[in-house]
Amino acid sequence: MTSQVNTQLQTHAAENVTLNITGMTCAACATRIEKNLSKVPGVEKANVNLATEKASVTFNPSEASVEDLIAKVKKTGYDVQEEKVQLTITGMTCAACATRIEKVLNKVEGVTSATVNLATEKASVEFIPGNANVEQFTAAVKKAGYDAKVIGEADGDYERTAREKAYKTQKIKFALGAIISIPFLIMMISDFTMEYGNGGFFHMNPWLQFFLATPVQFYVGGHYYRDAFNAVRGGSANMAVLVALGTSAAYFYSLIVTILGTGQFLYYEAAVIVMTLIVLGKLLETRAKGQTSEAIKKLMGLQAKTARVIRNGVEMDIPIEDVQLNDMIFVRAGEKIPVDGEIMEGNTTVDESMLTGESMPVTKKAGDAVIGATVNKHGSFKFKATKVGKDTALAQIIKLVEEAQGSKAPIQHLADKISGIFVPIVILIALVTFAITYFLVGFTPALVSTIAVLVIACPCALGLATPTAVMVGTGKGAENGLLIKGAEHLQKAQRVTTVVLDKTGTITKGEPDVTDIVTYSDVSAEELLKIAASSEKGSEHPLGEAIVNSAKEKGLQLMEGKNFAAVPGHGIQVEIDHHFVLIGNKKLMVKNQVEISDALSKMEKLEGEGKTAMLMAINGKLAGIIAVADTVKETSAAAIKQMKQLGIEVIMITGDNRLTAEAIAKEVGVDRVLAEVLPEDKSAEVEKLKKSGKVVAMVGDGINDAPALAAADVGIAIGTGTDVAIEAADITLMRGDLMGIVDTFRLSKATMRKIRQNLFWAFAYNVILIPVAAFGLLNPILAGAAMAFSSVSVVGNTLFLRKWSPVR
Numbered sequence: 001m002t003s004q005v006n007t008q009l010q011t012h013a014a015e016n017v018t019l020n021i022t023g024m025t026c027a028a029c030a031t032r033i034e035k036n037l038s039k040v041p042g043v044e045k046a047n048v049n050l051a052t053e054k055a056s057v058t059f060n061p062s063e064a065s066v067e068d069l070i071a072k073v074k075k076t077g078y079d080v081q082e083e084k085v086q087l088t089i090t091g092m093t094c095a096a097c098a099t100r101i102e103k104v105l106n107k108v109e110g111v112t113s114a115t116v117n118l119a120t121e122k123a124s125v126e127f128i129p130g131n132a133n134v135e136q137f138t139a140a141v142k143k144a145g146y147d148a149k150v151i152g153e154a155d156g157d158y159e160r161t162a163r164e165k166a167y168k169t170q171k172i173k174f175a176l177g178a179i180i181s182i183p184f185l186i187m188m189i190s191d192f193t194m195e196y197g198n199g200g201f202f203h204m205n206p207w208l209q210f211f212l213a214t215p216v217q218f219y220v221g222g223h224y225y226r227d228a229f230n231a232v233r234g235g236s237a238n239m240a241v242l243v244a245l246g247t248s249a250a251y252f253y254s255l256i257v258t259i260l261g262t263g264q265f266l267y268y269e270a271a272v273i274v275m276t277l278i279v280l281g282k283l284l285e286t287r288a289k290g291q292t293s294e295a296i297k298k299l300m301g302l303q304a305k306t307a308r309v310i311r312n313g314v315e316m317d318i319p320i321e322d323v324q325l326n327d328m329i330f331v332r333a334g335e336k337i338p339v340d341g342e343i344m345e346g347n348t349t350v351d352e353s354m355l356t357g358e359s360m361p362v363t364k365k366a367g368d369a370v371i372g373a374t375v376n377k378h379g380s381f382k383f384k385a386t387k388v389g390k391d392t393a394l395a396q397i398i399k400l401v402e403e404a405q406g407s408k409a410p411i412q413h414l415a416d417k418i419s420g421i422f423v424p425i426v427i428l429i430a431l432v433t434f435a436i437t438y439f440l441v442g443f444t445p446a447l448v449s450t451i452a453v454l455v456i457a458c459p460c461a462l463g464l465a466t467p468t469a470v471m472v473g474t475g476k477g478a479e480n481g482l483l484i485k486g487a488e489h490l491q492k493a494q495r496v497t498t499v500v501l502d503k504t505g506t507i508t509k510g511e512p513d514v515t516d517i518v519t520y521s522d523v524s525a526e527e528l529l530k531i532a533a534s535s536e537k538g539s540e541h542p543l544g545e546a547i548v549n550s551a552k553e554k555g556l557q558l559m560e561g562k563n564f565a566a567v568p569g570h571g572i573q574v575e576i577d578h579h580f581v582l583i584g585n586k587k588l589m590v591k592n593q594v595e596i597s598d599a600l601s602k603m604e605k606l607e608g609e610g611k612t613a614m615l616m617a618i619n620g621k622l623a624g625i626i627a628v629a630d631t632v633k634e635t636s637a638a639a640i641k642q643m644k645q646l647g648i649e650v651i652m653i654t655g656d657n658r659l660t661a662e663a664i665a666k667e668v669g670v671d672r673v674l675a676e677v678l679p680e681d682k683s684a685e686v687e688k689l690k691k692s693g694k695v696v697a698m699v700g701d702g703i704n705d706a707p708a709l710a711a712a713d714v715g716i717a718i719g720t721g722t723d724v725a726i727e728a729a730d731i732t733l734m735r736g737d738l739m740g741i742v743d744t745f746r747l748s749k750a751t752m753r754k755i756r757q758n759l760f761w762a763f764a765y766n767v768i769l770i771p772v773a774a775f776g777l778l779n780p781i782l783a784g785a786a787m788a789f790s791s792v793s794v795v796g797n798t799l800f801l802r803k804w805s806p807v808r
Contacts, residue, residue: 017066017131019055020081025227026239027419027463036076040064049406051467056406077230085134087123087148104144108136135321163290170283177220177276180212184269206258213268217251221275237423239459246454247271274455274784281788288795299398302373307338327385331376339372339385340392346381350374400483404474409487412466419459426457433774445776452773456783460791465758468798473751480806481734482744489730493714493748495695502700503654506718508630510542514550516627528624534559535574535581546628569678582617589615596622610663612656637668639738653677682708743806754801758794765790
């Protein structure tokens with residue numbers, strides 16, 4: 001227990017930051033940055049994702065800072081995307097004010113630099129997007145006793161803007177390269193019509209070829225030289241190194257021949273067309289990668305832009321960022337609910353499909369919770385804001401999905417290892433190819449084969465195979481109410497052989513009703529219910545709530561109890577009106593030496609009907625039986641049937657007695673039942689199943705079943721609503737029915753199938769085509785085209801996963 005507490009304290013001491021990396025071209029880049037970040041003192045874990053272009057770092061703030069991490073990335077040869085925003089500050093009177101505000105802003109998590117100018121009354125703040133925002137800056141300044149307004153809002157969708165800017169630049173470069181490639185293509189066709197290379201129907205002067213090829217080499221492909229230089233300076237070799245080496249060999253060899261005027265073969269066309277094709281490939285890859293992150297865009301687009309707040313009796317429309325905790329907000333029919341809150345006045349129905357994937361609107365009344373970004377269908381209402389900004393359910397979901405998309409699946413580790421040594425091996429193969437071909441055939445064929453080897457090799461496909469599939473898979477899950485905490489859980493879910501289902505609230509609705517009251521004393525059924533309900537007032541157990549609700553429906557006046565005590569796995573004991581009352585199972589009665597032989601046959605009959613029969617004793621004597629039934633969810637039987645069809649064993653675990661449990665199990669089709677299991681023993685049962693060689697998924701409510709969820713290979717929290725029990729489970733199902741479990745397994749299998757396909761093609765592509773190029777059987781231009789489209793094909797294959805849909 002002590003070690004668990006220490007672990008938790010260590011976890012809380014660590015901080016997480018997500019850096020947006022620019023300049024990566026392939027998996028080797030990601031691997032190099034990851035290794036270097038891991039070497040920074042204080043860094044506990046570093047994970048770099050090529051597809052999302054993000055680095056997720058867990059570090060000890062007492063040993064390392066965000067600035068240290070950024071410096072390490074830059075030293076490795078890459079850059080970190082930062083945003084800058086200016087604030088107008090009001091209320092400053094002296095230099096001490098400016099210093100105070102500067103300190104406050106620099107303390108905001110995610111801020112890399114903040115300076116305040118007293119003369120201009122402005123603050124300049126540099127920060128890491130996604131880790132800090134302008135609302136936090138203005139709030140920090142206001143808390144310090146001043147006021148702040150933003151001068152020119154920072155771009156909220158910075159990633160999309162950056163991607164669009166990069167895409168536009170790539171398009172311009174490709175257009176220039178394509179236009180210049182046309183005469184070279186015509187000349188190639190001309191050369192192919194002749195037996196020798198210098199006598200076709202179209203020929204360009206060598207110096208004209210040089211002048212045309214130069215802008216393609218150093219403008220269209222200029223960023224490959226910069227990236228290659230940064231990579232080598234940082235101690236790594238990436239795709240840019242291969243491209244720069246391959247095209248430079250063709251370009252500079254041709255330039256030397258041109259200067260010498262020897263009239264030998266020129267390869268300007270290879271350099272020009274290969275570089276243009278590679279840029280085209282990157283252009284298509286950028287576009288396809290943008291499509292893989294559609295889920296985040298959709299989730300962000302769901303949020304309302306404004307809220308109608310009632311302040312001092314006046315309704316006013318304000319930006320959603322300005323909504324404060326406990327604000328009273330008015331929502332009309334058809335409008336989006338801006339933030340999370342509690343209805344104070346009015347009745348309505350709300351479309352919560354964005355959160356749960358459930359299309360049926362949910363009825364809401366005063367006292368019910370509403371969730372930001374859901375849609376108010378009918379009626380208007382007023383509600384109090386209980387969660388705003390980053391605390392809302394939608395913000396939590398977006399954060400969870402972003403973290404999941406940035407995580408690595410175990411299957412990716414092999415690809416990472418290969419990517420780390422890929423480029424040096426390819427350069428070695430190219431040198432060996434040149435040496436052997438030069439001695440066996442001659443210089444020109446050796447040069448052609450070497451260029452082809454350098455250009456054909458593509459570590460990008462290996463680096464994109466897994467993360468793109470994880471991005472789409474976790475995104476599709478979020479769109480359909482399946483919140484997957486990380487890629488490792490997505491991978492593990494497809495290996496599950498056994499599912500352990502908690503009964504109450506998972507298989508059943510968790511809202512039981514009183515069905516039978518049997519008396520064994522002078523006390524009437526109504527009086528028995530009154531005493532039982534008065535006793536259960538202090539209980540949070542669903543069965544206790546059912547008794548209390550039944551008494552309230554009958555209009556019974558409840559009494560106050562004293563010395564209430566819940567006996568885990570047994571029942572409750574309490575003092576009501578000077579009477580000692582016991583309500584619970586047989587174990588509780590035996591423990592307190594209550595004679596129950598008269599009630600056993602009736603109790604078995606009720607339990608055989610699937611009801612939970614609770615014994616009740618007053619002052620040490622049997623007083624009666626209260627039977628409660630918890631109805632089964634409509635989809636439970638169908639979901640369990642589908643799990644069996646997937647080859648998964650389904651086990652039900654419950655604290656209820658065996659007769660009641662088996663009646664429910666028979667109704668839904670569960671073959672094996674673990675009954676009368678105390679809450680603290682559920683995790684031990686899960687461990688037993690794991691030791692027998694099964695891969696176990698535990699499904700529970702995410703709170704009461706937390707130890708069992710943590711013990712399982714995959715912990716799945718179901719029907720947790722807006723609380724989103726992220727800490728308790730690996731996967732959270734926003735809908736309350738078991739079909740979500742079937743969807744989780746199906747999505748996991750579909751995603752892993754895509755990952756295996758991608759890795760197969762990425763490996764096969766390099767294993768087959770590099771030797772082909774080495775043996776001189778591949779023209780450099782064809783090699784460039786193949787290399788350009790290899791990563792595009794991997795990402796394109798992944799995009800088919802977007803067609804996945806849940807069981808309905």
